[in-house]
Amino acid sequence: MMALPLISPNICNLEPQGFYIHIPFCRRKCFYCDFAITTGKTELQEHYVEVLCQEIALIAKESFPYTAALKTIFFGGGTPSLLKPCQIDEILQTINRYWAIANNAEISIEINPGTVTVESVKAYRSLGINRISIGAQAFQDQLLDLCGRGHSVTEIYEAVAATKQAGLDNFSLDLISGLPTQTLSQWQESLSQAIALEPKHIAVYDLTIEPSTAFNKRYRAGVNPLPNDESTVEMYLMARDRLQGAGYNHYEISNYALPNYQSRHNLIYWHNQPFYGAGMGATSYINQYRIDRPQKMREYLAMVEAWTQGNSPINPPQISDREALFDTLMQGLRLAQGISFEHLINRFGSASIQETIPQLEAYSPHWVTISPTHLYLTQPEGWLFSDEVIGSLFTYFFDCPHPI
Ligand code: SF4
Incomplete structure (x- = not known):
């Protein structure tokens, strides 16, 4: 097997300056979710972190001489807040062993309501994490239940309160429009409640029903109880009006930010710039090679094991x-x-x-x-x-x- 073909600086002189880390653990699977995750395997978390750190070291070895300081690190999932802060620390320390992290780097973590406390957010802050992305999705318990979210509206408020009390005011809220049975007035209410919590950033996604999801077995786009196309357009325009009216810049199709609070990590993707990626299901884009890690835990662990023995199973064609x-x-x-x-x-x-x-x-x-x-x-x-x-x-x- 060939080594991971990361480097050929003559072809592309753009150096990766962002790092995506995938933490695939969730308490349960939301009914619309098709991300690479695993549920209820807390006993695996320690081993996963160990293997992830091995992978980071391998990436560092194969990425030499790319040594630019990292300007963004993003812990996405999954639910990264299910890891203990000391495990996040271990991952950050491993990254920092091989790359400098810029002084003003944006270091983000995705969290779900019901999985953080003031203490855990304070611990994140002490590690250098300076941005939190909270998966709120809706402000109606009935809609959260219908999506299988596994948290309540009260827990959204508690997560935001914990974030603020820990002194971390740079947080983002995710919302979803076009949910089954969702009405325009519910959507308006979700937007109002989100704005009232004063996040620096709001991401608004229109529901897409993916083939492998529980929703796909129950719902079809345009069919009751999913909002029809006219309603989803109305929701999109309503979000735009309400959020712009509250001072948020609509800087990307699905994303709004107060001035100077755009997601610097996601801007790397939107500018189609290179980035490192590690973890189950993560993608990296280096030197015009887009590399997707396996989406299943067993295959991911086997991939890293093979790689530590000098055999990279990944050999994608270079993007033209x-x-x-x-x-x-x-x-x-x-x-x-x-x-x-x-x-x-x-x-x-x-x-x-x-x-x-x-x-x-x-x-x-x-x-x-x-x-x-x-x-x-x-x-x-x-x-x-x-x-x-x-x-x-x-x-x-x-x-x-x-x-x-
Ligand atoms: S919390 Fe996020 S990653 Fe986990 S199952 Fe729900 S949508 Fe998927």
């Missing part, structure tokens, strides 16, 4: 410049600021612009704006129809329909 250009357009169009022509020219050459603009002119100006310096989706129409725009770009680039 054409694919990287498409990915850059697809991700960059999600941002309000869009993509600068200067960036495209520097990364892909001027031919990339000559090729891309004619494909987007048909959508200009209603869905796509082409300014002298940038390409971006026209708000809000372009964001509502982003799938169509991206789909047509995909068809052009790869001569086949987009699989979304």
Whole structure:
């Protein structure tokens, strides 16, 4: 087997400066979830952290000479707050053994209501964690139950109170619109309650029913009790009005932030920049290799075991410049600021612009704006129809329909 093909600095001189760490443990599986997780295996957590740290060391070895200080670290899941703070510390110390962490690095952790206390958040702070993302999702117990969330609205308030009391005011709330039976007035209430808690950042996701989920067995898009397309559009526009009215910038299709509180880690993805990734189901993107780890625990543990013995089971093809250009357009169009022509020219050459603009002119100006310096989706129409725009770009680039 070949070693993980991470480095060829001649091909791409962008160094990863963000690190995603996947913590796959959850108390139970939410009915809409298709993430790489495992439930009720607390006895495995210690071993997982040990193996994860081994993987980080292997990544460091194969990533040399990429040594740029990390500007972001993101503990995502899963429910990272199910780990003990000392285990998070062990992971951070392992990272810091191989990479410098910038003084002003954004270090985030996802938590779920019901899994944190003032003490645990204080412990996170003492480790350098300075941003918390809280999975609130809805402010109605009935909707939380229906989603199998395993926490109550009261516990959302308790998690926010613990976060604030621990002195960590940079927190984000996740909300989901388009849930089964969800009404416009419930959605309005969720937005109001979220705003009242004064998060620095709010992520608003429209429910997508994924094939492998419990929801997929029960519900079909557009069929009762799921809100129809008109209602979900109304929810999207309502979120935009309410959140912008409360001072949040709608900086990405699904994300809002107070000034200077955009998610710096997620901006790495939206700018299609490289990043390290470790843990079950995690993806990394280095030197135009996108590497997906196994989604099942046993396979992930076996992968790291093989790697420690010098056998990497991962040998993906390198992403072509054409694919990287498409990915850059697809991700960059999600941002309000869009993509600068200067960036495209520097990364892909001027031919990339000559090729891309004619494909987007048909959508200009209603869905796509082409300014002298940038390409971006026209708000809000372009964001509502982003799938169509991206789909047509995909068809052009790869001569086949987009699989979304
Ligand atoms: S808490 Fe998040 S990761 Fe865990 S099952 Fe629910 S949606 Fe999935």
